[in-house]
Amino acid sequence: YQGAPLLLEGKSLAGEKGKASERSFVMIKPDGVSRQLVGKIITRFEERGYKLVAVKSLTPSPALAKEHYIDLASRPFYKGLVDYITSGTPVVAMVWEGKDVIRQGRRIVGATNPQESDPGSVRGQYAVSVGRNLIHASDSFDSASKEIELWFAESELAEYKPTTWDWVMA
Numbered sequence: 001y002q003g004a005p006l007l008l009e010g011k012s013l014a015g016e017k018g019k020a021s022e023r024s025f026v027m028i029k030p031d032g033v034s035r036q037l038v039g040k041i042i043t044r045f046e047e048r049g050y051k052l053v054a055v056k057s058l059t060p061s062p063a064l065a066k067e068h069y070i071d072l073a074s075r076p077f078y079k080g081l082v083d084y085i086t087s088g089t090p091v092v093a094m095v096w097e098g099k100d101v102i103r104q105g106r107r108i109v110g111a112t113n114p115q116e117s118d119p120g121s122v123r124g125q126y127a128v129s130v131g132r133n134l135i136h137a138s139d140s141f142d143s144a145s146k147e148i149e150l151w152f153a154e155s156e157l158a159e160y161k162p163t164t165w166d167w168v169m170a
């Protein structure tokens with residue numbers, strides 16, 4: 001994977017650091033799709049007031065899955081993690097935009113291990129196993145920049161204003 005230079009003058013596909021236009025990469029993993037939780041998960045982001053900027057369903061290639069989780073390459077669960085993501089049951093890859101969406105997205109998703117996740121979070125409500133924790137969300141602005149660029153072309157990111165936007169973002 002050869003990405004374009006990121007964070008030119010603080011700007012990237014994740015928006016501008018610290019600005020309301022911030023974006024996060026969120027992915028419903030194959031267990032979330034197989035367990036038919038896609039609608040419920042999307043609803044949490046929509047109802048919070050976030051804007052769906054991009055969405056697609058795909059079975060990631062091993063190369064894509066490995067690159068996405070490259071920081072975990074030395075961990076014992078890395079191969080199993082890549083196998084899980086590339087199992088053949090698709091993932092739903094999304095970009096969400098709005099105020100503090102990166103940090104709030106992590107709160108919606110919950111702690112990595114569902115046994116530690118807040119019961120109101122997606123993982124805390126629907127998952128019990130760290131190896132099948134349903135969903136991914138970027139953990140920082142820099143991760144969001146890299147992940148959006150890895151999964152989406154800029155032309156796939158929509159520019160529009162939801163009718164709720166002024167009320168939500170004020």
Ligand code: ADP
Pocket residue numbers: 072077081111112113130131132133135136137139
């Ligand atoms: P997060 O997804 O919350 O950002 P990490 O980046 O630490 O968490 O890990 C990425 C993913 O790797 C986790 O969501 C989970 O699917 C998997 N994972 C993490 N730790 C383990 C583990 N101990 N055993 C199996 N899978 C794990």
